[in-house]
Amino acid sequence: MSDLRETRLDKARALEALGHSPYALSFAPSHRTAQLQQAHADLAKGEERAEAVAVAGRLMTRRVMGKLAFFTLADETGPIQLYIDKASLEAAHPHNPDIFSQITTLTDAGDWIGVHGTLKRTDRGELSVKVSDWQMLSKSLQPLPDKWHGLADVEKRYRQRYLDLIVSPHTRETFRRRALLVSTMRRWLDERDFLEIETPVLQSQAGGADARPFATHHNALDLPLTLRIATELHLKRLVVGGFERVYELGRIFRNEGISTRHNPEFTSVEIYQAFADYHDMMVLTETLIATCCQAVCGGTVIEYQGTSIDLTPPWTRATMHELVQRATGLDFNAFTSRAEAAAAMQAVDLVVPEAADSVGRLLVEAFEQRVESSLIQPTFVLDYPVENSPLARTHRSKPGLVERFELFIVGRETANAFSELIDPLDQRRRLEAQQERRRAGDPEAQTVDEDFLHALEVGMPPTGGLGIGIDRLVMLLTDSPSIRDVIAFPLLRPEGRAEVGSDAMG
């Protein structure tokens, strides 16, 4: 039984009885509140200004004292106070002597209302709209969260994001910054002749990354399909088709665990530039991210969870071998067998997983265990083992490695790029090796995409490719500790409630 809701419904009915719908069709504001605050900053305390204005927004607080009331009305740009004086409101409505008690008793915090009035700065210095008329725009039937604790329940903040947005300016700011980052990135790419082309989300063969896909089904074709785990293989087909600079900024789906850094659906941008290599992509990466940071944060030195991060280019470049050697003393170039590498790792207390079946995979293990989390300032980690990078070109001078970098910031992988593998025969061998691992039981190993290989045989120019995790970048630029803070509606388990599913139906 919800008394609060019933009380508010009674007020909605009372409005209807007075001939006013609790759900208006429209309203025409003359200003946004921030405009008024700015335009009348010069109005002195206690002064009035006879300019007629109309504002609309959500009622946030109400303070009624006898024959005078102060409400706070907030629109998207911020709050403004309403000054509601019984005598002058009644004077404006000679045929409705109840208008003051109507506005004070039929409204609640949370209602959307529109008001007409003039401007007044109160004796206490608060710019206010002195109300001459009001209209209910939308009656709220549910109470707002606690007016000064806000939404402390983290779960509710994610499940009912609309409440979080109403009461948390910081949350609103996070999503504004996210939108600004994305639009800045698109503009930057568009200005440099990169073409955004949408590639399929539904695919019969998910490829382009080591990840498990979501499975779905197309009824009319009776066709099993998966959601994409990357945009890579289709964007490369577009490069084969002659688009020399392409990108796609969009949603990726990976059927994996949930953590403060992982959401099953997330946003990436993949960028491909013909005739470029991974060195070019490093410059592109640091320039692009620094540009976005400047736009979103107003500078390239920012604070993340109490640590100063300097995103001013150029950023540190170091090979994975160098970094691992610096952190562990182990020179992986010197190892000639897995057994030798494994023994050396155990000697310095590194874990040696069964699945890491080569010197290269052990190198990556050592990197993840001892280096990754220490890369706080932006760092390009270069030259990965060929086994882990089936779509990257073999290194021009270092056997067993590929021309690949990953970008780490605050210990998190934030971007990944290659000199792309364009040799169709080498690509076939690499994908077949992946397929072999898959048969051996690795569910994340890639498959052989024959049409992609055919496209490479038609001929792909030398190309640099780059992927950036947008969510992690937004986390960085909004000082957010969890990916859920930067995704408006993160995936959560459905809330437990009375089952009305197939069981109950028998």
Place this chain on the structure above:
RNA sequence: GGGUCGCUAGCUCAGCGGUAGAGCACUCGGCUUUUAACCGAUUGGUCCUGAGUUCGAAUCUCAGGCGACCCA
């Protein structure tokens, strides 16, 4: 997958084996310069769910649900 913590009124929380509590919100009364308005009165509960221990469970135990954080 493992560990730790949490779940009590609409919101924020206290209570930790002996009658279910506070502040705010809501309702009513008062109040023409408030902005966490104030003063007074009232109302409001599946203490996450289930089982167990006990004379007695919000409290202890076990299982489950949901979440947060840490680890893999």
